[in-house]
Amino acid sequence: MSSSALFLGLMFLLTPLLLLSSSSQALDFHVGGKDGWVLKPSDYYNHWAQRNRFQVNDTLNFKYNKKRDSVLVVKKEDYDSCNIDNPKQKMDDGDSSFKLGDSGLYFFITGNVDHCKQGQKLIVLVMAVRHHNPPSTVVVPPSQAPESGLWPPLIHSSGLDAPAPSPSKASCVGVSVGFGVVVWIGLMFGGFVY
Incomplete structure (x- = not known):
């Protein structure tokens, strides 16, 4: 087997491991960016939240003036x-x-009632x-597309009250089966390249 075939085979083997390790790592999010947790941030909190994908074990960091907020x-x-x-x-x-700690909706408000009524609040x-199954492609018919033109759609305060329960350890089975298939394909493909 040539060195390029060996390299290609190793890439097929290592890429899923890199993707798996990076996708399961918890992230830190700085609420409000450089502005922090303030009355009038440069980007509204819920717009900011809609542009991010939050997962279980991620952390939200709030920076604010502790004497006033x-x-x-x-x-x-x-x-x-x-x-x-x-x-x-x-x-x-x-x-x-x-x-x-769990999937679902989280609701945050400032401790200052007047600031809250002026919009210093956040839904995550x-x-x-x-x-069970890996994600599939979802096609949204034009009739069901959000009117605002923003995707994902704006989060409104209706819906879940509390976060859903944490996943069980059985959810790792699909990952290990999928990884096995990728390893097999990598070995097969790497063996045929000269």
């Missing part, structure tokens, strides 16, 4: 009404991190881990 994790109803009296969690140290959708 805080971050509250709340239920949907409290998000809608800017109710600061019953948070699930309160963060007020000026440099707060929140780990996204954490992607669910697929348990």
Whole structure:
């Protein structure tokens, strides 16, 4: 077997491992970017959230003036009404991190009611881990496309109340089977190149 065939075979073997390791790594997201958690960021929080894909174990980092602000994790109803009296969690140290432990919707508001009513709040959708089949291509008919022209569609505050349960360890079976098929194809293809 030539060195180029060996190289090509190794690439087929290592590429899935690199993709697998990079896709399962948790990410840190800085809410509000350089502006941080403020009343009027340069990019509205929910627009920012729609452009990102959040997964289980990712972390949201909130930076703010701890003398004037805080971050509250709340239920949907409290998000809608800017109710600061019953948070699930309160963060007020000026440099707060929140780990996204489950898939589903998370609702964040500022501890300042007036700022909340002016839009300092955030909805984060954490992607669910697929348990069975690999993802398939989804075709959205033009009649069902969002009117705003933004894709993915805007997240509205209706929907789930609490995050979905974490995936089971059985979800790794599909990954190992898929990896085995890729290894087999790599070995077969690498053996035929001279």
